[in-house]
Amino acid sequence: MHRNTRSSAYFDAPCFPLAGGRGVCHYGRVEVETRHNEELSRWEVLADGELAGWVDYRLAGDNVIIAHTEVLPAYERKGLAAKVTEATFEWVAGEGRTIVPACAYAIAHLHRHPEWVDHVAAPLQARFRN
Secondary structure (H helix, E strand, O other): OEEEEEEEEEEEOOOOOOOOOOOOOOOOEEEEEEEEEHHHOEEEEEEOOEEEEEEEEEEEOOEEEEEEEEEOHHHOOOOHHHHHHHHHHHHHHHOOOEEEEOOHHHHHHHHHOHHHHHHEOHHHHHHHOO
8 A cells, every 4th residue: 555645846857868979968857756655664755656765664563663765876866865764754753653763874864853853762862862
């Protein structure tokens, strides 16, 4: 089951020369959407409808273990990891559960976004407080 969220974000597409070296590039805006894929226990981010990345999670009682964050190479450095991580954190908070970051990206995101620390499992919160 997929539950889609926010589809109004965009990023500027990079320049891709056309085959044959004609030097023509495609510039444009790419629609970004996040969705919850409960069957695969992950949140996904799509760019113009194509899967661009995801956050894998595991449920453990009231905790949600953030196991892995990945963005496909063609979509790196466009803020999509942050977008799908934020969607995941919003879902965890909305469900009344706590975040247990187990992947490097989720840990780094929590250090950059202290507004989420109150939603981290209590024994781990001190690691993210300044």
